[in-house]
Amino acid sequence: AQSVTQLDSQVPVFEEAPVELRCNYSSSVSVYLFWYVQYPNQGLQLLLKYLSGSTLVKGINGFEAEFNKSQTSFHLRKPSVHISDTAEYFCAVRGYQKVTFGTGTKLQVIP
Amino acid sequence: DTAVSQTPKYLVTQMGNDKSIKCEQNLGHDTxxxxxxxxxxxxxxxxxxxxxxxxxxxxxxxxxxxxxPDKAHLNLHINSLELGDSAVYFCASSQFTGVGQPQHFGDGTRLSIL
Known part of the structure; x- marks a missing residue:
């Protein structure tokens, strides 16, 4: 069984400030971890993924995430957010056949 | 070229009706x-x-x-629609082999039941 917990349902942050969106997972097998972004009225788009190797993963739009096996976390970070980053962010874990998504974190960038 | 396309984008219908949503992907994915x-x-x-x-x-x-009907298409038919079916339905595709493959999503079909 696998599960994903996104601890914050909403994160307001001022423009140009740094942000961290938290994600914790549990799985009984090797995991593959993803962050997706959903802009209003659109589908999900892949931001970045962790499969193996370096625990710091860089994605699109200046986002990065760090895989921490001991803390079973995969937090998403950006050093300086832009208004256009306002969206819903989903953490996901993929096992053998199935992908499980977290409940999403709404990032609201304040001008 | 849209990678995963769904039709219709919006669907408004009454309780009890039957409706279908279509999905097509041109990425060559098998799932x-x-x-x-x-x-x-x-x-x-x-x-x-x-x-x-x-x-x-x-x-x-x-x-x-x-x-x-083939690996590029996955349609969803819903019979006897209920109020609780109101939601956004997303189609997605990926390569099955290699569990690290990400999913590609369509833009969704917004279903509203009156």
């Missing part, structure tokens, strides 16, 4: 999915097909029937 996203943005897998074969069926009412 396709249907997800339901509720008003709180919670995303739940409904079905998954690999090369036209059903591999995931997540306790979905049998009013929902997926059909995959």
């Amino acid at each position: 396709m999915y249907w997800y339901k996203q509720d008003s709180k943005k919670f995303l739940k897998i409904m079905f998954s097909y690999n090369n036209k074969e059903l591999i995931i069926n997540e306790t979905v009412p049998n009013r929902f029937s997926p059909k995959s």
Whole structure:
């Protein structure tokens, strides 16, 4: 069984400030971890993924995430957010056949 | 070129009706999915097909029937629509081989039941 917990349902942050969106997972097998972004009225788009190797993963739009096996976390970070980053962010874990998504974190960038 | 396309984008209908949503992907993927996203943005897998074969069926009412005529298409037919079916339905695709493959999503079909 696998599960994903996104601890914050909403994160307001001022423009140009740094942000961290938290994600914790549990799985009984090797995991593959993803962050997706959903802009209003659109589908999900892949931001970045962790499969193996370096625990710091860089994605699109200046986002990065760090895989921490001991803390079973995969937090998403950006050093300086832009208004256009306002969206819903989903953490996901993929096992053998199935992908499980977290409940999403709404990032609201304040001008 | 849209990678995963769903039609229609919006669907407004009355309780008790039957409706279908179509999905096509041109990415050459062998696995396709249907997800339901509720008003709180919670995303739940409904079905998954690999090369036209059903591999995931997540306790979905049998009013929902997926059909995959070929590996590039996965349609969703819903009978006797109920108020609780109102949601956004997303189609997605990926390569099955290699579990690290990400999913590619369509833009969703917004279903509203009156």
